[in-house]
Every structure is written in structure tokens, then in C-alpha cells.
Amino acid sequence: xxSKHSRAxxxxxxxxxxxxxxxxxxxxxxxxxxxxxxxxxQLTAPDSAASQTVPNKQTGLRGLLAKQxxxxxxxxxxxxxVWGKVSHLNGHAILDTVxxxxxxxxxxxxxTTAGSFWAVGQYDSVLHAQLGTGISKPAARRSGIAAxxxxxxxxxxxxxxxxxxxRMLPEMTLWQAARLSAAxxxxxxxxxxxxxxxxxxxxxxxxxxxxTLAILAITLAGSMAALSxxxxxxxxxxxxxxxxxxxxxxxxxxxxxxxxxxTLYILLxxxxxxxxxxxxxxxxxxLGAGLVGATPGGIGPFEALLSSLLPAVPLEPLLGAVLAYxxxxxxxxxxxxxxIILIGPRRCNLSKSAQLVKxxxxxxxxxxxxxxxxxAPRAETNLLxxxxxxxxxDRAGKHVALAAxxxxxxxxxxxxxNANTSATxxxxxxTQTAQARFRMPAxxxxxxxxxxxxxxxxxxxxxxxxEAWLTPSNFSxxxxxxxxxxxxxxxxxxxxxxxxxxxRALPLANMDRVASDWxxxxxxxxxxxxGTYCRAYITCQRVFLAYKGDNLVAFITLHETRNExxxxxxxxxxxxxxxxxxxxxxxxxxxxxAYGCPRVSLAAVPWAGEDATPLLRWLxxxxxxxxxxxxxxxxxxxxxxNWETLYLAAPSGLSLAVASMDIVRRVTAPPRPVRDNPMRxxxxxxxxxxxxxxxxxxKGA
Numbered sequence: 001x002x003s004k005h006s007r008a009x010x011x012x013x014x015x016x017x018x019x020x021x022x023x024x025x026x027x028x029x030x031x032x033x034x035x036x037x038x039x040x041x042q043l044t045a046p047d048s049a050a051s052q053t054v055p056n057k058q059t060g061l062r063g064l065l066a067k068q069x070x071x072x073x074x075x076x077x078x079x080x081x082v083w084g085k086v087s088h089l090n091g092h093a094i095l096d097t098v099x100x101x102x103x104x105x106x107x108x109x110x111x112t113t114a115g116s117f118w119a120v121g122q123y124d125s126v127l128h129a130q131l132g133t134g135i136s137k138p139a140a141r142r143s144g145i146a147a148x149x150x151x152x153x154x155x156x157x158x159x160x161x162x163x164x165x166x167r168m169l170p171e172m173t174l175w176q177a178a179r180l181s182a183a184x185x186x187x188x189x190x191x192x193x194x195x196x197x198x199x200x201x202x203x204x205x206x207x208x209x210x211x212t213l214a215i216l217a218i219t220l221a222g223s224m225a226a227l228s229x230x231x232x233x234x235x236x237x238x239x240x241x242x243x244x245x246x247x248x249x250x251x252x253x254x255x256x257x258x259x260x261x262x263t264l265y266i267l268l269x270x271x272x273x274x275x276x277x278x279x280x281x282x283x284x285x286x287l288g289a290g291l292v293g294a295t296p297g298g299i300g301p302f303e304a305l306l307s308s309l310l311p312a313v314p315l316e317p318l319l320g321a322v323l324a325y326x327x328x329x330x331x332x333x334x335x336x337x338x339x340i341i342l343i344g345p346r347r348c349n350l351s352k353s354a355q356l357v358k359x360x361x362x363x364x365x366x367x368x369x370x371x372x373x374x375x376a377p378r379a380e381t382n383l384l385x386x387x388x389x390x391x392x393x394d395r396a397g398k399h400v401a402l403a404a405x406x407x408x409x410x411x412x413x414x415x416x417x418n419a420n421t422s423a424t425x426x427x428x429x430x431t432q433t434a435q436a437r438f439r440m441p442a443x444x445x446x447x448x449x450x451x452x453x454x455x456x457x458x459x460x461x462x463x464x465x466x467e468a469w470l471t472p473s474n475f476s477x478x479x480x481x482x483x484x485x486x487x488x489x490x491x492x493x494x495x496x497x498x499x500x501x502x503x504r505a506l507p508l509a510n511m512d513r514v515a516s517d518w519x520x521x522x523x524x525x526x527x528x529x530x531g532t533y534c535r536a537y538i539t540c541q542r543v544f545l546a547y548k549g550d551n552l553v554a555f556i557t558l559h560e561t562r563n564e565x566x567x568x569x570x571x572x573x574x575x576x577x578x579x580x581x582x583x584x585x586x587x588x589x590x591x592x593x594a595y596g597c598p599r600v601s602l603a604a605v606p607w608a609g610e611d612a613t614p615l616l617r618w619l620x621x622x623x624x625x626x627x628x629x630x631x632x633x634x635x636x637x638x639x640x641x642n643w644e645t646l647y648l649a650a651p652s653g654l655s656l657a658v659a660s661m662d663i664v665r666r667v668t669a670p671p672r673p674v675r676d677n678p679m680r681x682x683x684x685x686x687x688x689x690x691x692x693x694x695x696x697x698x699k700g701a
């Protein structure tokens with residue numbers, strides 16, 4: 001057999017007749033771009049994943065108010081509990097401590113408060129990126145500072161924080177704002193726990209029981225990090241935060257809380273002698289008590305635990321410093337936040353940076369996206385219909401590629417969507433989006449042009465797969481190099497196998513049976529860059545059916561664009577004899593030649609060469625074992641195809657190894673149900689009377 005390593009020109013000799021496209025109910029060249037995409041008429045039974053009920057997102061004020069019942073009861077209980085102690089305090093001594101705070105102390109305290117609130121604003125920015133809301137970073141920071149600045153003063157953070165974010169971000173619904181507020185609170189608590197634990201272990205304060213809690217907190221954080229890096233198969237598709245996200249949250253929590261503790265330390269009167277390390281440790285734990293108590297500003301639990309952890313400090317001077325701290329850290333920020341909230345949003349808050357754009361849960365896409373996919377150089381871009389991938393948009397909003405956040409990486413699939421899009425443009429959009437989402441960029445299964453561009457930019461590039469492709473117009477089963485192919489075709493013919501192209505009315509019930517039989521034989525389906533069986537999905541593809549008498553025994557599906565067809569699903573039942581799938585592929589090649597399609601891809605097989613590093617060699621060996629590489633390559637080599645090397649590219653050796661591991665884990669993970677992103681913001685999410693934009697945003701914002 002002759003192995004031919006080349007690339008067919010992606011120039012269509014004859015346009016594929018659009019009436020033959022399975023998934024298009026409109027003419028690609030004359031489509032009304034305002035019409036909604038519709039499902040083909042042959043899909044009579046809705047797919048179970050696509051038809052899942054979306055949970056009710058309109059949680060009202062009643063639900064938010066109900067959540068405040070426990071904090072309100074705790075506030076009253078703590079007030080009753082400490083009343084006997086505070087009633088004997090000397091109020092004049094406390095106020096005298098406040099009055100003796102010098103202007104220099106106030107100035108330094110306000111500086112540390114400003115630094116702490118800078119970190120506070122970043123919490124929201126990180127969570128917006130993690131949840132994929134589409135809100136711009138400046139808007140996220142502004143709303144976060146306003147929400148936390150006022151809600152920590154008023155208390156009842158679940159209610160006040162949600163309402164303030166809803167006010168500042170009218171692109172989000174009240175339900176989304178409530179969910180975001182909960183996510184911010186949970187992330188801060190997690191970050192605070194790790195910071196408090198490290199403070200205890202490093203500063204070694206003379207406080208009992210703290211070391212045990214610190215070790216427990218660090219152990220839990222390490223477990224979360226391990227799950228993010230290498231989750232079990234059943235948890236691979238959970239939206240785990242990346243290590244960079246976790247690290248950023250912990251860093252921000254450290255900046256926030258240490259500067260807040262330093263604010264209190266600065267405001268202590270000169271006669272109070274306490275070590276900075278001991279005060280910071282005590283402050284961190286007292287802050288946690290205030291957060292759990294959920295009282296306004298943590299009043300009560302904060303002072304009670306702080307005074308207990310600092311028994312050598314006189315109570316009146318300590319409470320005087322705490323009162324001054326509350327003026328600097330709670331009163332002034334609350335006043336400024338209230339002004340920001342009264343002003344409200346002044347423009348559209350949606351991001352104009354490079355970002356991921358998720359399509360709807362249906363594989364039937366809008367006319368605009370259908371046109372983009374049909375004109376794409378590679379038919380594999382139709383994997384967008386599986387919902388594992390999103391559209392990667394640049395700063396101008398132009399869709400440049402397909403990408404998916406997996407593990408620690410943001411992986412772009414193959415080459416740019418449009419042949420006129422430069423490799424640099426796609427790579428920069430990927431890099432910017434990955435940075436915004438706290439992930440490492442990587443490009444998977446790209447061609448030589450994209451690989452050369454990445455290498456010139458300093459990226460690391462390795463071969464990852466070899467794609468087998470054929471020119472249907474000159475394909476023949478004759479010749480000595482196709483003896484094996486002819487032999488298995490004879491077997492299928494002698495067994496009475498007949499093949500035909502599926503029409504618009506597919507035998508879906510029988511295809512379900514064959515797909516279920518195949519799944520049982522092979523232990524389940526894969527995912528990510530491999531399609532998975534779904535009724536709605538296959539009706540968007542070219543389908544070929546194999547029968548033994550009247551019994552459907554196998555079928556294949558192909559992605560389709562103007563430039564090529566690409567083999568996707570191959571499903572056989574136990575009744576299918578040898579050569580059945582080969583006969584189906586021959587039928588697809590003949591059909592492609594008749595339609596004028598210039599190229600048919602048999603899809604890729606893993607590259608089996610030798611890698612430079614031990615980690616990459618181990619990952620390669622593991623993937624080859626799971627993929628059945630040897631048998632798959634023999635199967636495709638029987639057609640004597642051309643072979644094109646595809647590449648994996650990433651900015652560094654570390655990111656290359658991490659991306660390889662992420663891809664291996666995702667490909668071998670079980671498919672998950674299709675879901676929309678419930679946190680995606682929309683310009684028209686909130687009623688018009690609540691938007692209060694002062695000026696119109698640019699078109700397309």
C-alpha cells in the first residue's frame with residue numbers, strides 16, 4: 001500500500017446541491033437571516049436530552065426573604081446572649097478610643113480599605129468568568145464592590161447582594177443575580193478558610209484548637225485541587241473550576257482579609273500591645289464567625305469571638321478600635337456604594353472582548369450559523385451540534401473557531417471556521433478568551449498552516465493525529481493495494497447486505513436499536529471530538545443505512561459542508577457481518593462523487609510516534625490503549641487513503657501536557673445531558689423600566 005501524505009485543495013469543483021443537504025430547510029445563498037432555525041419534519045420523537053425541562057429561573061422575593069429567617073433568628077439570639085456582658089461596658093471609654101484615632105491612622109486605614117475593596121471587586125469578575133455570564137470585567141467589578149460594600153453593612157447578604165447586583169446588572173434576571181451572589185459568597189468562604197488555615201500554620205498564634213481546623217481546611221482544599229486536575233470518570237464533565245480560578249480566589253481572599261485585618265491593627269490605640277500575626281489570625285477567625293452569623297456587618301459574633309481570642313487585650317480599647325474599624329471599613333464603603341447604586345448602570349454591561357458564544361440546546365442552529373458551518377473548510381466543525389463546543393468570537397464579535405473549556409484548558413478544535421480568517425486572528429482570540437476564563441489555551445487537531453503559525457509565535461507543537469481522506473471522484477476499489485477491502489466487501493455481499501442512503505424520514509426506532517446494541521458491545525460512547533448518538537443530532541447529517549433483508553443492521557453518518565464530508569458515527573448491531581461498514585463507506589463515496597463533493601474524510605486516527613517527554617509518552621500510550629488505534633488504522637488503511645498529519649499546540653510544554661491530559665479525560669468520559677447555560681446574561685433579561693441605561697449602547701453590544 002502506498003501512503004500519501006498531502007492535503008486536498010479545499011476548492012469545490014461543483015457546489016453540493018442544497019436540496020440534498022439533510023439539515024437545511026433553506027437555501028444557503030438566499031436564506032432569510034431573520035428566520036428561526038427549525039427542526040426537520042422527520043424528527044417525530046423529541047430527544048430525551050434535548051427536551052429536558054429547564055428549571056424555573058424566576059425565584060422571587062419570597063424565596064429570598066425566606067432564606068433570611070435563620071440569620072434574623074441568630075442575630076436576636078446572639079444579641080440576647082451577649083447583652084449581659086456588654087451592658088457593663090464603659091461606653092465613654094469606647095467612644096474615647098475612637099476620638100483618639102489620629103488623622104494618620106485614619107488615612108492609613110482608608111488606604112488598606114481601598115486595597116481590600118479592590119480585591120472584593122475581583123471576586124465578581126472571577127465568578128462571572130467561571131459561570132460564563134458574558135458580563136464585562138469593569139461592570140462585574142463595579143457591581144461586586146457596590147453589592148458587597150452595602151450588603152455587608154446592611155446584613156442579610158443573600159437578599160441585599162442579589163437585589164443590588166440585579167440593579168447594577170439589568171442584563172441578568174433576579175434568579176441569576178441570586179445565584180451569582182451565592183457563588184460569590186461560597187467562593188469567598190472557601191478562600192477565607194484556606195487563608196485562615198495558612199495564617200494559623202505560618203504565624204503560630206497561641207490559640208487552642210486552631211491548628212486542627214487549619215489542617216482540615218487545607219486538606220479539603222487539596223482534595224478540590226486534585227478533583228480539578230484529574231476527576232474520576234463520572235465527574236469529568238462537572239464544571240470544576242480550574243486551578244488558576246481556585247488560586248486567584250485564594251489570592252484575592254488573602255489580599256482582602258489581610259488588608260482588612262491590617263485596617264483594624266492600624267486603628268488600635270497605642271496602649272494596646274498585640275502582635276500583628278496574632279491579631280490577623282484572630283481577625284480571620286472572628287470574620288468567619290461574623291459571616292456565619294450573617295448579622296449586619298457581623299455585629300455580635302465578630303466582637304464576641306475576637307475578644308475571646310485576644311483575652312489579654314482590654315475590652316473597651318479593643319471595642320473602640322473595632323468601632324473605628326467599622327466606620328472606615330463598613331460605613332464609608334457603604335455610603336459610596338449607595339451612591340453608585342443610586343446612579344445605577346449607565347451603559348450595556350455585556351462584554352465586547354473575545355469570548356465563547358454558546359448555541360442553543362438544539363442541534364438545529366440559526367440560519368447565520370448554518371451558513372458558517374456549510375462554508376467551513378473542515379466538515380468536523382459540525383461537532384458544534386453536540387454542544388460540547390461553543391463558538392469562539394473575537395473582539396469584533398466574529399465567529400472564528402470552535403472551542404471548549406475542559407479541565408485546566410480552553411481547547412480550540414481544528415482550524416478557523418472561515419478560510420479567510422487568519423491563523424493569528426484565531427490564536428489571539430483563543431488566548432484572550434483563555435486568559436479571561438483563567439485557563440490555558442490549546443489547539444487540537446489543527447492543520448499544518450495553523451501549526452506553523454503557532455510555532456512561529458513560540459508555542460510548542462506536537463503531532464496528535466493522522467487524518468485519512470479520499471477524493472471521491474477518482475476512488476476505485478480496484479488495484480492490488482485494495483485486496484483486503486474487496487475481500488470484506490465480498491463477505492458483506494454474500495451475507496445479503498444491501499445499502500441505501502437515508503432519506504428525510506429516517507427509521508429512528510431501528511437506528512435506536514442498532515445504536516443501543518453497539519453501545520452495549522463497546523461499553524459506552526466517547527465524546528468531545530467524537531460524535532455521540534442522538535436522534536436530533538443524526539438528522540442533521542448525511543446518513544447511510546445497511547439492511548439484511550428488512551432488518552437494519554448498521555448505519556454510518558457523515559458531517560457535511562460545501563468542501564467535504566467527514567465520517568462521524570459508525571454503528572453496527574451483532575447481526576452485521578464483516579464488511580458492512582466498508583460497504584456503507586463505499587456508498588457514501590459514490591454519493592459524494594455524484595454530488596460534486598471534492599473530499600471525503602474517514603476521520604483521524606491517533607498519531608503513534610515517539611514523544612519527547614516521559615509525561616507525553618505516558619499520555620500517548622494511555623490514549624492509544626483506550627482508542628483501539630491499531631485496529632482503527634488497519635480499517636482505514638484498507639481504502640488506501642491520503643494521510644494528513646494534525647497537530648496539538650499550546651504556549652508551553654506544561655500547558656501542552658495539561659491539555660493532552662484534559663483531552664484524554666474528556667474523550668473517554670461518558671456523555672452528559674445537554675443543558676443551556678442558565679447564567680448567560682442577555683440585554684433584555686430585565687424589564688425595561690429597571691434597565692435605566694443613560695445612553696444607548698453601540699449596535700451589537
